[in-house]
Amino acid sequence: MSDKSTIGSFLGTTVEGEARDLEADRHGQWLRRRRLDGALNRVPLNFYPRIWKILEKCQGINIEGKVIPQSLTQEMTAGELKFALEVETVLNTIPQPEYRQLVVEALMVLSLVREYHSTGWLGDIVSAQDIVHLANNIFLQDQKQEGGDATTCCARDKKEPGIGGGLTCGGAAYICIHFYDSAPSGKFGTMSYMIRAVCCNLNCFPQDGEMDCTVS
Template identity: 85%
Template structure:
């Protein structure tokens, strides 16, 4: 198991439960699929060997071509309305842009692209894009007026990767051959043994976005762990239709 499920699954009775720091986030009907596009369903009938590397290749291609989901830039504009800025690898997209430009303005899209284009690894760029779409879900469905001061998109990606590796250890998944090993050996140039870019496991890059072990599920769990707008104790029910 390496997280390559291709269906947006439900834990029980049609409800998708995600827990992090004693916080439960339940989703009645996932809207994640609207961000993934038809490609999320590709590979359902393929053999496991044929699927190997599929999502890694797709993320590299999408990142190299600067592809983003539909309505991506207006969603970023709305996120900025609830924080002071979005940090992406040391570059900040400031809240002040919402006062200077409209959500649909081309100049605003170019400002966002300028920051995203500072990421040299295309597959890592795509995971950052996924993290930003998770932030848009939080903004839309979580009843809060403020997400935090500077929201770090890369922190969500790296925390999601750590949660993924923890699950891989428990399930004896594919990542136990590299990043989820008890004693990890450094790769070439001090990087990861699997060759994953930006210190993210290559098996995480090669996981489908949707599904119980999909990257978006881990991103949501990471968001609940990193954003200050979520309570650290107790339960939170968030219905997404």
């Protein structure tokens, strides 16, 4: 018996048990992180100037019924604290921290579209929550095809309502808990689904042909 196995037996664990514990720790990792980041109002670097630049290409950004209007770009500069507070005030109307973080991710994808896609106009009022919910729906479609974890709840053919009419998995704002718990990058990452949702949601993209939406 190896020293590692001996120590594991002494502590009441085995190498296999440690591996299972490690896997259990990974499960829920991104959900916990999004909840923490959302609760602490964390946003990516240069987030607010990016929002300002998005507003240059649309009439406003709708977040759960609250609109950040384009007129703010005439009243404030991109780096002005007052502008950041205006955006933060709207984001703070979202009660679920993990959902707030997905909205932040959707806005970051929009900023990348604004930066790299040569379009003159993103649309009138761009709905951030519509992008998040569409991304979740695309995720569930892939989960059905791949037989993923969400087939135990939101991706089932026959869905049952959860407590209080919510989702059976307990996902906030009618977003599957497994989507919250997905890493941002990779083929099945949340950012990939956000990009696909943006392509479907905005009229500035061609509706035919294929696009590589993988985020490495």
